[in-house]
Amino acid sequence: MEKRYIGIDLGGTNIKAGVVTETGSIVSKASVATGSGPHQVVERMIHAAQQAVAEGHLQMRDIESVGIASPGPLSSEQGIVIRSANLPGWHNVPVRDMISQALNRPAFLENDAKSAAYGEFTAGAGADEKITNFILITLGTGVGGGIIYHGRLIRGVSDSAAEIGHMIVNPDGEVCGCGQRGCLELYASASRTGKYAQHLLAIAPSRSSSLRALLEAGVSIGSREVAEHAKMGDELADEVWDRACRYLALACVNAARWLDPQMLALAGGMAGAGDFLLERVKKHFATLNWKMTETKMEIVLATLGNDAGMIGAAALARDAHQQR
Numbered sequence: 001m002e003k004r005y006i007g008i009d010l011g012g013t014n015i016k017a018g019v020v021t022e023t024g025s026i027v028s029k030a031s032v033a034t035g036s037g038p039h040q041v042v043e044r045m046i047h048a049a050q051q052a053v054a055e056g057h058l059q060m061r062d063i064e065s066v067g068i069a070s071p072g073p074l075s076s077e078q079g080i081v082i083r084s085a086n087l088p089g090w091h092n093v094p095v096r097d098m099i100s101q102a103l104n105r106p107a108f109l110e111n112d113a114k115s116a117a118y119g120e121f122t123a124g125a126g127a128d129e130k131i132t133n134f135i136l137i138t139l140g141t142g143v144g145g146g147i148i149y150h151g152r153l154i155r156g157v158s159d160s161a162a163e164i165g166h167m168i169v170n171p172d173g174e175v176c177g178c179g180q181r182g183c184l185e186l187y188a189s190a191s192r193t194g195k196y197a198q199h200l201l202a203i204a205p206s207r208s209s210s211l212r213a214l215l216e217a218g219v220s221i222g223s224r225e226v227a228e229h230a231k232m233g234d235e236l237a238d239e240v241w242d243r244a245c246r247y248l249a250l251a252c253v254n255a256a257r258w259l260d261p262q263m264l265a266l267a268g269g270m271a272g273a274g275d276f277l278l279e280r281v282k283k284h285f286a287t288l289n290w291k292m293t294e295t296k297m298e299i300v301l302a303t304l305g306n307d308a309g310m311i312g313a314a315a316l317a318r319d320a321h322q323q324r
């Protein structure tokens with residue numbers, strides 16, 4: 001019988017929990033609304049884990065350990081979520097120990113994007129033994145990511161390695177929520193892509209675009225609408241999409257310069273555009289990338305979708321002893 005682990009993915013809207021085998025297959029899963037305030041949210045995380053175990057017709061004693069993927073900043077070593085932009089009222093919450101005690105199982109805490117990266121590395125796009133150096137970039141409300149170097153997840157000295165969304169791509173750009181100027185996520189996140197389209201429509205009221213009708217009908221424009229309209233040939237939508245893809249390609253070139261990995265995978269809301277994202281990023285990558293030697297880094301789409309964080313958290317719980 002394969003060993004089983006629980007992965008819990010704490011999101012701003014939903015908490016997902018799953019029982020995952022040691023090879024990364026999901027046995028059962030459960031999802032509950034996140035709620036608010038640390039006490040309620042942690043209770044719901046525990047409930048989601050218990051529900052996933054029940055769904056799989058298992059007992060908690062059938063589970064080896066529990067991995068928790070949470071937005072940060074956090075300390076994986078101390079098991080504490082320091083605070084969270086998406087979870088108001090959180091301040092130094094000892095999530096790992098609260099869950100470990102309630103479920104009577106060892107638990108491990110990791111940043112959600114790093115967990116997703118580990119999930120894709122172990123059971124998704126990078127699940128190939130030839131791939132040892134791997135980067136994931138997640139393109140959602142913000143931009144996040146994770147780096148695996150020689151099979152190990154890189155945390156950095158203060159758990160802030162791979163804050164890819166906050167790599168500066170324009171030092172004269174606008175101020176980011178983090179306090180720096182011109183961070184990647186101001187140019188290449190799903191939410192910012194929609195906002196930039198709305199900005200272009202607002203500053204040029206006479207410019208025709210099929211997106212304008214959406215805006216006038218009260219539809220909020222996100223990256224999905226931008227991609228759809230760009231695919232249909234709308235010039236403004238294409239300009240917006242192209243700009244986001246170019247900045248992403250810039251990040252990919254820099255990633256290749258820093259780490260020279262075998263693979264870089266794109267995930268999150270914007271990756272829902274599939275090849276329309278991938279091909280455009282690759283096109284700009286080819287233009288921006290150096291010509292000195294061939295770059296072997298393959299740029300691909302992630303494959304696990306919304307389950308990456310959960311699967312990765314479970315894999316981290318599995319590998320926690322080797323990792324530390």
Ligand SMILES: [Zn+2]
Binds near residue numbers: 165166176180
């Ligand atoms: Zn920033």
